[in-house]
Amino acid sequence: MNGNNDAPAASRPRPASHSAELEEPLALHGGRPVRDTPWPTYDKGAVFVHPDDEDAAIRAIRSHLYFRYDHRAQKETECGRFEDELCRYFGTRHALAVSSGTAALALALMGAGVPAGSLVACPGFTFVATPSAIVLAGCRPLLVEVDDDLRMDLDDLRRRWRPDIRAIMVVHMRGFAADVEALAAFAAEMGVPLIEDAVPALGAELNGRKLGTFGAAGAFSTQSDKALNCGEGGFLITDDSTLFARAVALSGAYEGRLRRHFPDGEPPLTGLDLPLLSLRMDEIRAALLRAELTRLPQRLTLFHRNYAHVSQALADLPGIAVRRPVAPGAYLGEAFVFRVPGGDAGWFARALRAEGIDARNIGADDDLNVRAFWNWRFLYDTADPGQIRATLPRTARLLTETVDVPLSSNLTPDDCDDLIRAVRKVAAARETVLARP
Ligand SMILES: Cc1ncc(COP(=O)(O)O)c(C=O)c1O
Numbered sequence: 001m002n003g004n005n006d007a008p009a010a011s012r013p014r015p016a017s018h019s020a021e022l023e024e025p026l027a028l029h030g031g032r033p034v035r036d037t038p039w040p041t042y043d044k045g046a047v048f049v050h051p052d053d054e055d056a057a058i059r060a061i062r063s064h065l066y067f068r069y070d071h072r073a074q075k076e077t078e079c080g081r082f083e084d085e086l087c088r089y090f091g092t093r094h095a096l097a098v099s100s101g102t103a104a105l106a107l108a109l110m111g112a113g114v115p116a117g118s119l120v121a122c123p124g125f126t127f128v129a130t131p132s133a134i135v136l137a138g139c140r141p142l143l144v145e146v147d148d149d150l151r152m153d154l155d156d157l158r159r160r161w162r163p164d165i166r167a168i169m170v171v172h173m174r175g176f177a178a179d180v181e182a183l184a185a186f187a188a189e190m191g192v193p194l195i196e197d198a199v200p201a202l203g204a205e206l207n208g209r210k211l212g213t214f215g216a217a218g219a220f221s222t223q224s225d226k227a228l229n230c231g232e233g234g235f236l237i238t239d240d241s242t243l244f245a246r247a248v249a250l251s252g253a254y255e256g257r258l259r260r261h262f263p264d265g266e267p268p269l270t271g272l273d274l275p276l277l278s279l280r281m282d283e284i285r286a287a288l289l290r291a292e293l294t295r296l297p298q299r300l301t302l303f304h305r306n307y308a309h310v311s312q313a314l315a316d317l318p319g320i321a322v323r324r325p326v327a328p329g330a331y332l333g334e335a336f337v338f339r340v341p342g343g344d345a346g347w348f349a350r351a352l353r354a355e356g357i358d359a360r361n362i363g364a365d366d367d368l369n370v371r372a373f374w375n376w377r378f379l380y381d382t383a384d385p386g387q388i389r390a391t392l393p394r395t396a397r398l399l400t401e402t403v404d405v406p407l408s409s410n411l412t413p414d415d416c417d418d419l420i421r422a423v424r425k426v427a428a429a430r431e432t433v434l435a436r437p
Pocket of ligand 1: 173
């Protein structure tokens with residue numbers, strides 16, 4: 001960490017290369033910020049909700065039927081219809097709406113029959129919910145290094161492999177596809193299920209196939225920061241009828257209600273040998289999500305438009321390394337993520353914030369960011385971040401170099417241009433300081 005908050009760590013002298021317009025003093029140094037309006041995020045009230053969505057929620061409220069398993073047939077409920085619509089959208093045999101993304105992940109693991117006490121491999125860069133879901137399913141996370149583009153590293157997974165790893169949970173973190181084709185092949189080779197934490201990547205595709213459909217099951221969240229937003233909630237998708245039946249029973253379909261999810265035949269199990277965890281979705285949220293799902297394609301277009309604009313403009317900027325997708329277009333576009341290799345990403349993020357951009361250095365010492373694995377203290381016998389970092393040294397270094405800017409689908413082209421100008425301005429100022437003898 002750099003001791004002086006107002007200057008970047010001068011690790012490498014570099015030539016200055018910027019035009020006069022970039023010579024404005026940084027807002028961090030008292031100059032005029034690039035923007036003075038709040039950066040749009042859900043937190044700032046930037047949501048993608050249409051009057052049709054509100055009408056749908058009010059329709060469900062006025063029905064006075066809020067529980068998904070009342071007297072009505074599955075196809076007459078909001079939850080049942082939402083699940084049918086999800087099956088059509090993803091092209092999967094089954095879908096189950098639940099109470100959160102974390103619940104969907106845990107149900108997927110339990111549904112796949114991963115025994116309690118097993119190790120489950122997951123990447124060292126993800127939201128704390130991923131290892132938490134593994135713990136919720138009674139298992140133990142085994143963390144794996146990520147590569148330069150912050151994706152789970154298959155070579156490191158091979159190196160760390162042990163026979164008591166009974167599942168792999170891959171994450172499409174910040175909306176970027178993991179190398180899920182290679183990981184699915186590896187999981188098949190090892191004879192374990194691959195579960196996709198596709199929470200940050202709802203609707204994104206890899207090589208024309210939707211993320212969440214590569215593994216035994218895919219899990220999604222409908223919490224408010226996500227591409228479908230109803231406050232809380234989530235769902236899982238799968239083609240595996242046994243996994244699905246187990247997940248449905250565990251989620252709270254008691255006394256024959258499991259049958260409603262199998263309208264064309266008998267479920268493959270009764271569910272009586274499973275506990276009932278009550279992780280169901282309710283009718284009001286399902287109604288809201290059904291309405292939002294009809295406009296998901298428009299929302300995805302905006303995410304892609306914004307991300308493509310920003311990433312193309314900044315792709316070759318000296319001094320930063322923009323995160324690269326595993327294949328062209330294999331991202332949602334919910335975040336602009338770059339590294340400041342060997343430099344002071346903490347300073348860079350602070351300078352961007354002063355310019356009016358919501359930027360965070362993921363590995364900052366002064367930020368208890370729960371995407372940094374050394375803040376997942378519940379997994380370790382020690383509270384010493386240094387000792388925890390040493391268990392995944394490459395991931396720790398990369399996260400320390402990483403800056404993350406949320407890209408709401410509501411960003412206008414002007415917002416995107418502000419981001420581009422702010423990153424150029426901060427990078428140019430850094431180059432100038434680094435070029436000083
Ligand atoms: C990668 C990842 N997995 C899982 C979750 C958990 O979703 P939820 O908050 O709906 O439990 C999140 C939440 O943001 C996430 O980012």
